Amino acid sequence: MIYEGQAITVTLLDDGIAQLNFDLQGESVNKFNQTTLKELHEATDAVRANSDVKGVVVSSSKDVFIVGADITEFTETFALPEEELMGWVLKANAVFSNFEDLPVPTVTAINGMALGGGFEMCLSSDYRVMSTKAKVGLPEVKLGLFPGFGGTVRLSRVVGADNAIEWICMGNENRADAALKVGAVDAVVEPEQLLEAAIDLVKRAGAGELDYQAKRQEKLDAVKLPPMEQMMAFNSAIGFVAGKAGPNYPAPVEAIKVMQKHAGKKRDQAIEIEAKGFVKMAKTPVAGNLIGLFLNDQALKKTAKAYEKQAKPVKQAAVLGAGIMGGGIAYQSALKGTPIVMKDINQAGIDLGLNEAKKLLTKRVERKKMDAAKMGDILNRIVPTLSYGDFKEIDVIVEAVVENVKVKHAVLAEAEKQIRDDAILTSNTSTISINTLSEALERPENFCGMHFFNPVHMMPLVEVIRGEKTSEETIATVVSYAKAMGKTPVVVNDCPGFLVNRVLFPYFGGFAGLLRDGADFQQVDKVMERFGWPMGPAYLMDVVGIDTGVHAEGVMADGFPDRMKRDFKSAVDVMFENNRLGQKNNIGFYKYETDKRGKPKKVVDEGTYELIAPVCAERRDFETDEIIARMMIPMCLEVVRCLEDGIVQTAADADMGLIFGIGFPPFRGGALRYIDEMGVAEFVALADKYADLGPLYQATEGLRKMAAEGKTFF
Numbered sequence: 060m061i062y063e064g065q066a067i068t069v070t071l072l073d074d075g076i077a078q079l080n081f082d083l084q085g086e087s088v089n090k091f092n093q094t095t096l097k098e099l100h101e102a103t104d105a106v107r108a109n110s111d112v113k114g115v116v117v118s119s120s121k122d123v124f125i126v127g128a129d130i131t132e133f134t135e136t137f138a139l140p141e142e143e144l145m146g147w148v149l150k151a152n153a154v155f156s157n158f159e160d161l162p163v164p165t166v167t168a169i170n171g172m173a174l175g176g177g178f179e180m181c182l183s184s185d186y187r188v189m190s191t192k193a194k195v196g197l198p199e200v201k202l203g204l205f206p207g208f209g210g211t212v213r214l215s216r217v218v219g220a221d222n223a224i225e226w227i228c229m230g231n232e233n234r235a236d237a238a239l240k241v242g243a244v245d246a247v248v249e250p251e252q253l254l255e256a257a258i259d260l261v262k263r264a265g266a267g268e269l270d271y272q273a274k275r276q277e278k279l280d281a282v283k284l285p286p287m288e289q290m291m292a293f294n295s296a297i298g299f300v301a302g303k304a305g306p307n308y309p310a311p312v313e314a315i316k317v318m319q320k321h322a323g324k325k326r327d328q329a330i331e332i333e334a335k336g337f338v339k340m341a342k343t344p345v346a347g348n349l350i351g352l353f354l355n356d357q358a359l360k361k362t363a364k365a366y367e368k369q370a371k372p373v374k375q376a377a378v379l380g381a382g383i384m385g386g387g388i389a390y391q392s393a394l395k396g397t398p399i400v401m402k403d404i405n406q407a408g409i410d411l412g413l414n415e416a417k418k419l420l421t422k423r424v425e426r427k428k429m430d431a432a433k434m435g436d437i438l439n440r441i442v443p444t445l446s447y448g449d450f451k452e453i454d455v456i457v458e459a460v461v462e463n464v465k466v467k468h469a470v471l472a473e474a475e476k477q478i479r480d481d482a483i484l485t486s487n488t489s490t491i492s493i494n495t496l497s498e499a500l501e502r503p504e505n506f507c508g509m510h511f512f513n514p515v516h517m518m519p520l521v522e523v524i525r526g527e528k529t530s531e532e533t534i535a536t537v538v539s540y541a542k543a544m545g546k547t548p549v550v551v552n553d554c555p556g557f558l559v560n561r562v563l564f565p566y567f568g569g570f571a572g573l574l575r576d577g578a579d580f581q582q583v584d585k586v587m588e589r590f591g592w593p594m595g596p597a598y599l600m601d602v603v604g605i606d607t608g609v610h611a612e613g614v615m616a617d618g619f620p621d622r623m624k625r626d627f628k629s630a631v632d633v634m635f636e637n638n639r640l641g642q643k644n645n646i647g648f649y650k651y652e653t654d655k656r657g658k659p660k661k662v663v664d665e666g667t668y669e670l671i672a673p674v675c676a677e678r679r680d681f682e683t684d685e686i687i688a689r690m691m692i693p694m695c696l697e698v699v700r701c702l703e704d705g706i707v708q709t710a711a712d713a714d715m716g717l718i719f720g721i722g723f724p725p726f727r728g729g730a731l732r733y734i735d736e737m738g739v740a741e742f743v744a745l746a747d748k749y750a751d752l753g754p755l756y757q758a759t760e761g762l763r764k765m766a767a768e769g770k771t772f773f
Contacts, residue, residue, distance in 0.1 A: 062105040064098035075113030082120035091176040092129035114261035125177025164264035164271040168257035182213040187244040198230040203346030205314035207337035228311040282322040293319035348728030355711035370539035380460035381412025387515030390416035393440035447477035468499035485509035493526035503528035520719035555618025559720035565693035570596040571629035577676035591724025597648035601641030622754035630671040693755040698730040710772040731772040740766040
């Protein structure tokens with residue numbers, strides 16, 4: 060044994076080959092935390108000091124190679140003053156350069172995921188051999204950063220500037236064939252041959268068959284690209300990437316600028332330039348918010364994992380009510396491996412549901428994500444039926460009929476009589492109280508809400524809603540089933556609209572108020588899209604369906620009359636009265652025409668202004684900041700109330716619900732992080748400025764207390 064630590068061991072194999080092995084104790088994956096970095100430095104020094112070592116093979120004992128840096132340490136590290144942070148980054152880089160400069164050839168055997176710092180470790184060795192099952196990549200842009208352990212320097216010299224720009228700015232995980240094609244790895248082998256192939260390669264390099272020093276030198280020198288071509292490659296990439304990333308995500312463009320700056324420099328100077336750019340990005344609010352988002356997501360996964368221990372197995376599911384929504388739920392369940400019965404009262408509903416599933420599967424086949432045989436297998440997992448014949452085998456039933464209390468009561472009561480006493484019944488309701496729905500049931504402890512978002516296959520969130528009488532086992536089982544469907548479950552307590560719709564309608568309330576006071580709906584849409592929303596409120600209303608919005612708004616107004624009942628007729632009411640329902644009948648705030656790909660394209664309709672003029676003040680321009688404040692204050696305050704009322708358990712749950720459920724701008728981190736970033740006291744002062752607009756704009760006592768005590772949500 061040459062070296063033994065908590066994360067790394069180095070043993071001497073035959074013929075003077077040292078195996079440097081990553082196996083971080085007490086963790087399911089390898090990652091670069093302070094311990095691993097320190098040990099890599101010590102292990103490298105131990106190898107250097109041992110004259111018997113003729114070559115080094117780097118390996119991992121876990122299913123992954125190294126998943127990257129330990130992100131839980133980022134928040135603390137990134138809070139350091141700029142100079143100290145720069146020192147930390149350069150010190151970490153010295154560890155990788157120290158390994159790269161070993162006086163013997165080095166080969167990394169990539170057995171599984173090698174991402175971020177994990178792939179930067181691979182790049183610091185002379186050769187890389189990759190398993191067919193592995194994936195490599197530099198996903199740092201997804202955290203508002205770019206590689207900081209020499210990744211922009213080494214990759215641009217190994218695969219060329221163009222490929223490096225694409226890999227770093229896209230942040231994708233790349234399969235073995237793609238990595239071999241661009242030269243990011245030197246060989247690809249089957250998993251069982253990996254270590255043998257790596258040892259063979261290092262021996263050949265040691266014997267002089269391969270010139271490892273020339274290969275290493277390429278990474279130590281400047282990028283091999285004439286200055287004119289360099290300028291063209293980087294400048295055209297900056298324009299293209301800036302257009303794709305948009306103004307709210309600075310890291311991809313900054314990464315290209317940094318690569319351009321260090322392209323003509325040797326390694327150590329280039330690494331200093333990279334480190335400087337990395338520190339600049341680490342200090343941005345975008346990085347802080349995206350890292351916070353990642354940590355919130357990890358917390359959600361941890362909660363779901365804890366529930367799984369109490370969950371009953373779900374071998375067979377059912378959906379009541381086929382249609383588009385039912386078909387989407389059936390597709391998602393079958394796709395992820397849980398067979399599902401799809402019941403409807405008539406054949407037309409069944410056909411609609413099956414066609415929805417078929418359409419989604421056909422798209423996957425067309426995109427070469429699956430073959431026709433696999434599509435057949437998945438369709439066979441969806442069993443259409445008009446009767447309750449097979450329902451004694453069902454473990455979880457999702458009711459997805461029309462959003463009407465009487466209809467849902469009848470369907471749920473009927474279904475309960477057809478299923479086992481221990482089977483779980485859920486309702487895919489978007490607004491109706493679970494306690495109200497449970498009144499129709501004899502076993503309310505086996506009932507909860509399971510709210511999917513439309514379109515089911517694309518939206519990651521499922522709200523799992525706990526009624527007063529719902530058992531823990533029911534919640535645990537439904538959380539586990541949602542996770543098995545590839546969804547992110549958030550457990551919330553019962554109230555009208557639950558979390559997502561409860562906070563969405565005050566946002567729409569802000570929109571209705573702006574239009575009443577003379578704002579142009581197109582200006583509001585543009586401002587909120589620039590703020591970071593995927594679509595503005597008028598366009599969102601059209602996509603959701605004006606009729607759906609009006610119905611849900613009624614439910615919310617009954618539930619929270621003090622602040623959600625409007626005392627004026629709104630532009631949305633006018634749309635509804637004139638049967639302008641949005642995309643579903645091609646006219647709402649906008650008109651919809653079909654584009655070349657068969658997708659609805661929005662077109663401005665001047666008639667909208669004439670129609671809504673009687674309920675709106677004379678049209679005038681609003682300041683951007685006022686539009687943002689009047690849209691965001693009601694939503695943020697409602698999220699605060701949800702936390703105070705115990706509808707959600709944690710600030711992380713609340714923010715993740717908004718990001719996954721309604722597309723809250725990820726770079727802003729969520730509504731509560733948005734308040735934190737502004738400052739709680741500053742947010743309260745902003746709300747007070749608009750308090751005369753009504754209860755939607757009035758800060759809670761709890762928030763005022765937080766402001767006075769200087770507290771934050773995170």
